[in-house]
Amino acid sequence: MAGRQERRVVLRNFASLSVLQAISYILPIIILPYLFRKIGAEKFGLIAFAQAFVQYFMILTDYGFSISATKEISLCQDQPRKVSEIFSSVMIAKMALAFLSLLMLGSVIYFVPKFRSDWMVYVFSFGTVLGNTIFPVWFFQGTEKMKHIADLNIVGGIVLAVLIFVFVKSPEDYLMVPLISSSVLMITGILAQYVVFKKLGVSFRLPGYTSLRQQLTAGWDVFISNVAINAYTTTRVFALGLLTNNTLVGFYSMAEKVAGFCQTFPLASFSQALFPRLSKIFHRSQARAFDFMRKIQQITVNISLICLPLIFVFAHKIIKWVCGGDYPEAVLSLRLLLISVLFISSNAFRVQFLLVCGKTHIYSRIHVVMAMIGLPLIFMLIASFSYVGAAAATIFIEAGIFTITYLTIRCLKFT
Numbered sequence: 001m002a003g004r005q006e007r008r009v010v011l012r013n014f015a016s017l018s019v020l021q022a023i024s025y026i027l028p029i030i031i032l033p034y035l036f037r038k039i040g041a042e043k044f045g046l047i048a049f050a051q052a053f054v055q056y057f058m059i060l061t062d063y064g065f066s067i068s069a070t071k072e073i074s075l076c077q078d079q080p081r082k083v084s085e086i087f088s089s090v091m092i093a094k095m096a097l098a099f100l101s102l103l104m105l106g107s108v109i110y111f112v113p114k115f116r117s118d119w120m121v122y123v124f125s126f127g128t129v130l131g132n133t134i135f136p137v138w139f140f141q142g143t144e145k146m147k148h149i150a151d152l153n154i155v156g157g158i159v160l161a162v163l164i165f166v167f168v169k170s171p172e173d174y175l176m177v178p179l180i181s182s183s184v185l186m187i188t189g190i191l192a193q194y195v196v197f198k199k200l201g202v203s204f205r206l207p208g209y210t211s212l213r214q215q216l217t218a219g220w221d222v223f224i225s226n227v228a229i230n231a232y233t234t235t236r237v238f239a240l241g242l243l244t245n246n247t248l249v250g251f252y253s254m255a256e257k258v259a260g261f262c263q264t265f266p267l268a269s270f271s272q273a274l275f276p277r278l279s280k281i282f283h284r285s286q287a288r289a290f291d292f293m294r295k296i297q298q299i300t301v302n303i304s305l306i307c308l309p310l311i312f313v314f315a316h317k318i319i320k321w322v323c324g325g326d327y328p329e330a331v332l333s334l335r336l337l338l339i340s341v342l343f344i345s346s347n348a349f350r351v352q353f354l355l356v357c358g359k360t361h362i363y364s365r366i367h368v369v370m371a372m373i374g375l376p377l378i379f380m381l382i383a384s385f386s387y388v389g390a391a392a393a394t395i396f397i398e399a400g401i402f403t404i405t406y407l408t409i410r411c412l413k414f415t
Contacts, residue, residue, distance in 0.1 A: 027157045031164055032257060033322045035177065036250070043174040045250030046118065049241035050125040050178060053115075055234040057101035057129045059226050064219025065090050066138050067355050071279050072218065073142025080201065087139055087196065089207035089215045098133045102126070120175055127182020134189035136196060148195050156188040221360035228367035232374035232397045236382075236390045243382050252387040254323060255333035262311055263341045278356050289356065297349040304345040312338050329387055336391035343398040350409045351401075357412070366404050370397055 036044050069090045076082045105126055109119045140149045160180060167176045196202050237256065241249045282289035311318065312335055319330045354363040374397040381389030 027161050028257065028261075029322075031161055032254065033324060034165065035168065036254060036322070037324050038168055039171045039174045039177070041247045041250035043171050043246070043250075045241070045246035045248070045253060046121060047125075047174065047177055048237055048253035049246065049249055050118070050121045051128075052234050052237040052241070053122060054105075054125045054129055055230065057098075057105065057126065058132055059223075059230050059234075060101050061094050061097045061129055061133045062223075062226065063093065063097060063216070064222025064224075064226065065094065065215070066141075067222045067360075068219040069215065070138045070142040071355075073139060074144070074279050075283070077143055083143070084203045084205050085207065085211060086215070087136070087202050088205045089211040090138070091134075091136070092207055093212055093215055094133050098130060101129060121178060124175060124178035124182055127178070128185050131182060131185025131187075131189045135185070135192045139196060139202075140192075143200070145200065148192070148199075152188045152192055152195070156184050160184045221364040222355070225360075225364040225367045228364070228371035231371040232378060232393070235375060235378055236394060239378050239382050240387060240390050243379070244386055248329065248387050251323075251327055251329040252333050252390060255319070255330045255337060255391075258318060258322065258334055259337035259341055262308065262338065263344055278352070282356050286357065290353070293349050293353045293356075297346075300348060301346045304342055308338050308342055308345075333387055333391050336388070337394060340391075340394040340398040343395075343402040347398075347402045347405050350405050353409065354405070359412070362408060366401060366408070369404075370401050373397070373400065 039047075069086060072086055073083060076086070105122065109115045109122060115122055135152075137149055140146055163180045163184070164177065167173060167180065197204070237249060237253050240252055278289055278293065281292060315334045315338075316326075316331050319327055319334060323330060351363065354360070354366075374393065377396060378390065378393045381393045383389070385392065
């Protein structure tokens with residue numbers, strides 16, 4: 001079991017991230033229904049499609065640093081020079097990848113008519129990529145200073161909500177949505193950099209080629225996994241936008257956002273808080289870390305088995321409240337997606353444990369294999385069954401990942 005000090009650190013970080021997640025999800029509960037009513041399903045779907053598109057650039061700029069750099073920072077917190085070296089190398093790499101992403105975005109907008117016709121939506125949405133690039137969540141997680149993440153994002157979330165309510169009044173104001181979101185995220189990213197240098201004492205050190213290569217190599221397996229994961233997650237909304245219309249994308253994306261709330265709160269907070277601490281426990285005792293993970297995973301399963309059936313039953317009322325009307329497409333999508341949420345919740349800490357114990361190659365292979373199966377499955381099912389196909393594909397994919405991960409973990413021996 002975890003020691004008293006370890007439990008305190010995890011619980012303190014969990015509390016900070018839970019407050020952040022609570023605010024982060026309470027605000028969308030207020031904002032999303034407002035947006036859906038003000039700009040309509042069609043414009044809401046267009047923005048969701050643009051967000052899905054720029055998410056690919058988010059994956060590129062995140063690379064695998066959210067795992068590899070977090071783990072490395074967590075193991076050398078008491079070495080300021082090493083921490084500064086890692087921070088500098090990762091930030092330089094991320095900025096270079098952001099510049100590459102900007103060039104790619106410009107090329108797609110210029111050469112593809114579908115994107116060129118609404119180019120401003122995609123350009124404004126790209127600001128979230130830049131904001132995410134300069135906000136070093138991975139650093140705060142690695143140093144176990146999650147309070148800074150919470151403080152900055154809570155303030156940013158409140159400012160975002162106020163600006164949305166002030167400036168978005170009709171469908172003609174839809175461009176303000178990505179513009180406001182991007183501006184707020186970039187400002188919080190700049191403030192995060194200030195905290196890192198002025199409050200946490202990190203100094204910038206121009207990294208050499210060896211240091212950059214080391215960081216890119218360390219994050220490679222996780223990057224490939226992230227590409228694979230998003231090949232069957234982000235691509236659902238993206239493929240739906242390519243094969244159907246913005247209105248259906250609006251209904252489905254709303255259902256996916258509600259399901260995402262059920263999936264990540266408070267699971268994501270606890271997972272982020274636990275990862276650096278579990279890495280340290282594993283470094284000292286593999287068996288102890290494995291036992292700790294197994295008990296946390298069982299608690300998560302029990303909570304899901306209580307909460308998800310209730311949400312399934314009241315899905316119609318939830319969608320009616322969120323969207324302001326009876327939308328059977330969104331209700332059916334939500335109920336189907338809740339099945340996939342059960343598989344994800346039942347697997348979250350097993351997947352994380354593969355990263356903790358250094359089995360990044362296994363983690364990567366699982367998701368690459370499922371991407372190879374899931375990507376064509378998504379397009380085939382959407383082409384045949386529209387938004388229902390997107391939800392059904394999600395169930396099949398997450399069930400497959402759960403099965404493979406469960407069997408893999410059982411085969412690993414920790415003593």
